[in-house]
Amino acid sequence: MLEKALSGNRRYWGWVGFLIFFIGVGFFFYLRQLDYGLGITGMSRDVTWALYIAQFTFLVGVAASAVMVVLPYYLHDYKVFGKITILGEFLAVSSVVMCLAFVIVDLGQPARAFNLLLYPSPRSILFWDMIVLNGYLLLNIVIGWTVLDAEKKSIPPPKWVKPLIYLSIPWAISIHTVTAFIYSGLPGRSFWMTAIMAPRFLASAFASGPALLILLCFILRKFTRFNAGNEAIQALAKIVTYALFISVFFILMEIFTVFYSQIPEHMHHFIYCFAGLYGHYGLVPWMWAFVVLAAAAMILLVNPRTRQNETLLGVACVAVFASLWIEKGLGLVVTGFIPSPLEKITEYSPTMPEVLITLGVWAAGFLALTFLYKIAVTVKEEIEA
């Protein structure tokens, strides 16, 4: 089936070329980073994880969200999702590829990455994250590919794939839970020390991932003959709505706990990112952009009339994706380091090379996604024809 990714019209190749250009630019700056060190980024002694790890965290969520189409289809026999299950699985594959790439570009000594395997350390959450992420990648490649191949041959998928599908459901939950544990188990990082970190991660994942999936379905319908169907899109929209409301609810719970208890260490981080602390306001505009976008999305999504209007649904999905990217992909990681354990404020802003490397990884992920979707859509078009 791979060959189907290699034939397309001029617009397809234009898009592929556009992505390859950004991959090339990112790769060039990554070579610079390898040469100079991570000092080429905006990270500092105090803020030691930033844009890269934030993308990683956010994208683990996008990957996990595939479960939101897999679960209704396979556990509840919700046939409407039959057509888009493969899209969810392939979105998971490309998201995990991006996650792994972001971890690699964040390493100070990437050539030693295999020390993770040479000296396995089960007490480290990163060890488990490596296992669950690679396992999830493998599961989704095998499941997606096998089911699609069977579909192409118009035969039912082989029996052995069913247990794998069932396994992939808790496995999806596990990747985001383990990723949350990276943060929530650290003494002295009070911003992250919350037992609802994993539920929070999952809720925001189940909003941002399906929001992206809706947008991808719109794009596919515009440029190919693939139509996810109105019912599937509306069902996804309801998932996004619930997950976004739960996500915001969780954040409000954090704010209550932190400000009613009045523990300074816990309050400082929230004050820093929403109001600014000791004259430092770096994240304030971002966090309020999150608030405004999330509020707008909630209004558009909760109202059935606006949710059923496809243009407004598209706008809402962009707002959901952008707002949660800010909240999780920027605010959550960076704010954990501000103020520092020594009560100092070192602000962070990414450098140009850092942004371009980040764009390069996103472009690589979208290239993988483009190829996978091209294959899936072509197979489905051929069946219909």
Added chain:
Amino acid sequence: MNHSRRTFLKIMGLSLVGVSIKPGFEALGGGDSPKISRYPERLVGKRWAMAVSPKKCPSSCRDCIEACHRAHNVPDFKNSKDEIKWIWNEPFRNVFPEQEHDCLTEGWRRKQVVVLCNHCANPPCVRVCPTKATFQRKDGVVMMDYHRCIGCRFCIAGCPYGARSMNYRDPRPFIKEINPGFPTRTKGVVEKCNFCEERLAKGLLPACVEGCKEKALVFGDLENPEAEIRKILQAHFTIRRKPGLGTRPQVYYIV
């Protein structure tokens, strides 16, 4: 003929196994047997710890810092972003934020307090490291293997004291004078105070302790009832940084 040949081969095989196992046994079971050390005078302890008397520190004194950073090839980048430090001064209220209040004496309010890795008895950095590049010795010293570290910086996130620094760029051009007795680091690895394990192995006290003219730093084995540090901790009221986190820091401050 055939029979004796088989017996011979058997004996040969067994002795080969024995020869190859013996060094392994020695390495594993060598805990109690006397070992030959290049430095028979090396300092041996069960739980190394340090007592700091900030009251003895003259303001703007940097003797311990300079002694340490010179001994360990710590670079000076002249900017706070890439900064690497093993031991340094911080205002009292930053070191002990939970102790600050409006009526704190003027002396403590302005006091600079020496901070370094606490060599926690329950170190979160060791727990989170995915390659065991940071590990704890039996005598409590929390160590770094600069050749194994992959530079993921999980240990920095895990450390509640800000004791660790990342080599964001090649440190070597920024070392004033290289001490050939201690390795320099490469870019992309994390480093921190090592309680001068390389000096303990030679029977020397840590460089910062030796470099302090005011005797503000006392180093020793807390498990040894005769050790000076033990007596100091029994005679003075001491506090530790963020004891509520359960890390059991081994740097004690006399206040």
